[in-house]
Amino acid sequence: MLFRGWGESVDGPWTDAATVVDHVGVPHLVVTRHALVRRLLTDPETFRPDNALDAVTPIPVAALRVLAGHRFRLPPTLANNASASHPEIRAIVAEALHPDRVAAQQPWLTGLVRERVTRLAAALAAGEPVDLYAGLAADLPLLVLARLVELPDAPVGAVKDFARAALELFWAPLDETRQLTLAAEVGRFHTVLRAFATTGGGLAARLRAAGHSPDVVVGALFFLLVAGQETTSQFLTLLLHRLAGEPAVRAGLRAGDIPVADVVEEGLRLEPPIVTWRRVAAVDTTVGDVEVPAGTSIVAWLARAGRDPAVVAAPGEFRPGQRGSRRHLAFGAGPHRCVGAQLARMEAAVVVAEAAPLLDGVTVVRPPWCPDNLTFRMPDAFVVRRT
Numbered sequence: 344m345l346f347r348g349w350g351e352s353v354d355g356p357w358t359d360a361a362t363v364v365d366h367v368g369v370p371h372l373v374v375t376r377h378a379l380v381r382r383l384l385t386d387p388e389t390f391r392p393d394n395a396l397d398a399v400t401p402i403p404v405a406a407l408r409v410l411a412g413h414r415f416r417l418p419p420t421l422a423n424n425a426s427a428s429h430p431e432i433r434a435i436v437a438e439a440l441h442p443d444r445v446a447a448q449q450p451w452l453t454g455l456v457r458e459r460v461t462r463l464a465a466a467l468a469a470g471e472p473v474d475l476y477a478g479l480a481a482d483l484p485l486l487v488l489a490r491l492v493e494l495p496d497a498p499v500g501a502v503k504d505f506a507r508a509a510l511e512l513f514w515a516p517l518d519e520t521r522q523l524t525l526a527a528e529v530g531r532f533h534t535v536l537r538a539f540a541t542t543g544g545g546l547a548a549r550l551r552a553a554g555h556s557p558d559v560v561v562g563a564l565f566f567l568l569v570a571g572q573e574t575t576s577q578f579l580t581l582l583l584h585r586l587a588g589e590p591a592v593r594a595g596l597r598a599g600d601i602p603v604a605d606v607v608e609e610g611l612r613l614e615p616p617i618v619t620w621r622r623v624a625a626v627d628t629t630v631g632d633v634e635v636p637a638g639t640s641i642v643a644w645l646a647r648a649g650r651d652p653a654v655v656a657a658p659g660e661f662r663p664g665q666r667g668s669r670r671h672l673a674f675g676a677g678p679h680r681c682v683g684a685q686l687a688r689m690e691a692a693v694v695v696a697e698a699a700p701l702l703d704g705v706t707v708v709r710p711p712w713c714p715d716n717l718t719f720r721m722p723d724a725f726v727v728r729r730t
C-alpha cells in the first residue's frame with residue numbers, strides 16, 4: 344500500500360493506525376481515520392512537519408555528491424519548517440497567492456482553456472485521439488503560477504522535468520542508477536533557482552527584503568515550483584478521468600443542476616493528487632490505540648481520510664455536494680495547510696466548466712498510469728477518442 348495509496352488499496356480493509364515497514368526497512372505509522380489524521384496535522388507540537396521533504400529512499404553518497412556539486416540545499420522553509428520563521432515566510436507566499444490576485448487570473452485562464460478546448464474538440468470531431476494531460480492539464484498551473492509569482496525564465500518543459508524529477512527523487516522507491524539521474528536533473532535546475540534567488544524580483548525580492556537568506560529563497564521557490572503546479576496538473580488530469588466515468592455528473596453540470604465548485608470538492612476528496620503526507624512524532628504519544636515513540640515517521644493517508652464513513656455519507660461514490668464532501672483533507676490542515684488551495688480550486692473550476700463537455704461521447708483509450716510513489720500520483724497521460 345505504502346507506494347500505491349490510491350485505487351484498490353484506498354478502499355481495501357485497513358485499521359485506524361498500523362505500522363508498515365517500507366522498502367528500506369523503515370517503519371511508518373500509517374493513519375487512516377479522518378479524525379486522527381486531522382488531529383496529527385493540526386498539532387505541530389506533538390507531530391512535527393520536519394520530515395515532510397525527507398527522501399523516502401535514502402540518497403546514496405554518489406547522488407549526494409551530484410547534488411552538492413550544484414550546491415543543493417533544502418533548508419526548512421515552508422512544508423518542513425517548524426521553526427519561528429515559518430509564519431513569516433508563509434505570510435509572504437500567501438500574499439503572492441492572495442484570493443483577489445487568484446480571482447484576477449480567472450478571465451485570462453478561461454480564455455486560454457477555451458482556446459485549447461476548441462482545438463481538442465476539433466481533433467476529437469475528426470476522430471483523432473487526444474491526450475487531455477499533455478494537451479490541456481500539464482502546463483496550465485505553471486502558466487498561471489508564472490503570472491502570480493515571478494519565476495526564472497526557463498522553458499516550461501524544463502520546469503516540468505525538474506519538478507517531476509524532484510517528486511520521484513524524494514518520494515519514490517528507487518535504485519541508485521535512477522537516483523543519480525534524478526539528482527543531476529534536480530541539481531541542474533537548483534542552480535538556475537539559486538541564481539534567480541539572488542537577483543529575481545517579485546516573491547524572491549520580497550523574501551530577500553524581509554532578511555531571508557538565499558537558501559531560504561531557493562527553498563521557497565523550489566517548493567512552490569513543485570507543489571504549486573505539478574500537484575494541480577495531476578489533479579486536473581485525475582479529475583477529468585474520473586468525470587469521463589461519471590456521465591450523470593456531467594449531465595448535472597450541463598443542466599446547471601450541479602455546481603462546478605461541488606464537483607471540484609468531490610474530486611479533491613476522491614481523486615487527491617497528494618495521497619499521503621508525513622509528520623514525525625516529537626514526543627512519546629499515542630495515535631488511536633497505538634503507542635508511538637518520539638521520532639516515529641507518521642504517514643497521514645489523506646486519500647483514505649477523505650473516504651471515512653464517519654464523515655461522508657457515500658464514501659466511494661462521486662456525489663457532488665453530499666454530506667461530508669467538503670471535509671476532505673486533500674490540502675492538509677493546521678498551520679501548514681496548503682497555501683495554494685484557493686488557486687488550485689480556481690484552476691480546477693475553470694477546467695471542469697470548460698472541458699467537461701469534451702468528455703461526452705468519448706471512450707478512454709489510455710487511462711492515466713501512476714508510478715509507485717509514497718505521496719504523489721503523477722499521472723502520465725489521459726487519452727480519449729470520440730466513439
Ligand code: HEM
Nearest residue numbers: 421422570571574575578674675676679680681682683687
Ligand atoms: C490540487 C492541488 C494541491 C493539493 C492537493 C495540495 C496539497 C497540499 C498539502 C497536502 C500540503 C501539506 C499540508 C499540511 O502539511 O497540512 C500542501 C502544502 C503546501 N502547498 Fe499545496 N496543494 C495543491 C496546490 C498548491 C498550489 C497551487 C500551491 C501554490 C501555488 C501550493 C502551495 C503549497 C505550499 C506553499 C504549501 C506549504 C504550506 C506551509 O507549510 O505553510 N499548493 N499542499
